[in-house]
Amino acid sequence: MKKIMQTAPCRFCGQMVQFEGEVDLTDPQKEELATMTCTCDRAVEYQKEKQRKEKALKNVSVLFGEDAAPEKRIGEGIVNILRAAVEEIYSGGLAKVTLNLRGGVKASISQNSKGEINVERTETKKQKLTE
Ligand SMILES: [Zn+2]
Incomplete structure (x- = not known):
């Protein structure tokens, strides 16, 4: 699957985050990847838990x-x-x-x-x- 740079908001701080992902991601998948890439405190905590x-x-x-x-x-x-x-x-x-x-x-x-x-x-x- 081809990967491209995209942006979506972090689930916790709402900031738009850029990440690389497959072209046909759904909105929840994009949000998940954005949250997994964001560096805000709650996102980092979530990444650790995950x-x-x-x-x-x-x-x-x-x-x-x-x-x-x-x-x-x-x-x-x-x-x-x-x-x-x-x-x-x-x-x-x-x-x-x-x-x-x-x-x-x-x-x-x-x-x-x-x-x-x-x-x-x-x-x-x-x-x-x-x-
Ligand atoms: Zn965040």
Whole structure:
């Protein structure tokens, strides 16, 4: 897709911002790119938050999804639940989610006091022999 220089207003300060983007962007997409380019305080804060979310989604993929080793991968439906949890934590609706998977694997997503989103994988291998 061809990219051209365009301008749109920042969502927070309303200033017109120039950015490079594909020719057929919709107005909301333009506004998003302008906001991601603007240097006002609230836009910078928004950019940081968004990067955190992107990073958390990437971490879900690395620990459980398509970027994990084949034997570490979990079902797509469960990965989708984890991805949805990241979205909800990002938007402030949830503080922490823990899923207990079959096979002693725990998946947990939470936000720390610095606002960073942690993605954790815990494997508890218990060996028990019953006569
Ligand atoms: Zn701005």
